Every structure is written in structure tokens, then in C-alpha cells.
Amino acid sequence: MSDRLLLKNMIFYGYHGAFSAEKELGQRFEVDLEVYTNLQYGADDPELAFSYVDAYTIIKDIVEEQEFQLPEILAENIADEILSAYDLEKVVVRVRKPFVPVGGVMDYLEVEITRYPRPLTSTAYEI
Numbered sequence: 001m002s003d004r005l006l007l008k009n010m011i012f013y014g015y016h017g018a019f020s021a022e023k024e025l026g027q028r029f030e031v032d033l034e035v036y037t038n039l040q041y042g043a044d045d046p047e048l049a050f051s052y053v054d055a056y057t058i059i060k061d062i063v064e065e066q067e068f069q070l071p072e073i074l075a076e077n078i079a080d081e082i083l084s085a086y087d088l089e090k091v092v093v094r095v096r097k098p099f100v101p102v103g104g105v106m107d108y109l110e111v112e113i114t115r116y117p118r119p120l121t122s123t124a125y126e127i
Contacts (some may be wrong), residue, residue: 003039003121007052008032012063016074019101029074029110033082034092036123042078055082071111073093079115090116 015026042050068074075095082091098108
């Protein structure tokens with residue numbers, strides 16, 4: 001079973017970009033998170049529910065405390081941390097950067113990535 005939970009348009013202030021001015025001045029970043037998992041367990045027992053408060057805190061810490069040159073790398077780090085923290089079927093992360101120095105007018109740049117949990121690998125050999 002695959003249910004979907006969304007955290008839409010979380011807004012943070014971060015220091016990400018390829019140019020020194022972006023890293024010095026910082027700017028607003030918008031993040032969406034979609035998680036796919038069985039949400040029935042949370043309905044039965046709130047202790048087993050996906051914690052969107054904790055997920056928000058993870059994302060906030062990454063956006064506001066770390067620095068990345070590209071929004072793609074920011075999105076990848078968010079996906080990795082969320083997948084590490086929770087038992088999920090997949091995660092979709094969208095990062096929007098409203099003010100992009102492209103030498104012209106545009107609404108925003110948006111990166112969307114979809115990631116799945118990495119399979120467990122075994123180094124043991126069967127005999």
C-alpha cells in the first residue's frame with residue numbers, strides 16, 4: 001500500500017549558489033516534500049506515524065545550516081536525510097529558488113527529484 005503525505009511550500013533562508021554574492025547575502029528557498037509510505041500505522045498508533053514536525057526540522061537544518069552550490073545538490077541532501085530517517089517507499093523533493101541570476105526575468109527555478117531507499121547490500125558470502 002502506498003499513501004502520500006505532502007509538506008508544501010516550506011520557506012527557509014539559505015546561502016546556496018554558485019556565485020559569491022549568493023553565498024554572502026543568502027536568499028529565500030521554497031521546499032516541497034512528498035513521502036510515500038503506509039500511513040495506516042499512524043492512524044492506529046500515533047507513535048508510529050510519520051513525523052512531519054521532525055521532517056520539517058530536518059529540512060530546515062539542511063537548508064539553513066549547510067551551503068550548496070546548486071539546488072540539485074540541496075534537494076539530493078534533503079532526500080538522503082529523509083530516506084535515512086524514515087521507512088519510506090519513495091520521496092519526492094522540490095526546491096524552488098525564486099531569485100536566479102540569469103540576466104533576465106523569470107519566476108523561479110525549480111528542481112524536482114524522486115528517490116527510493118537504497119537496497120541493503122550484504123558483504124557476507126553464502127556457502
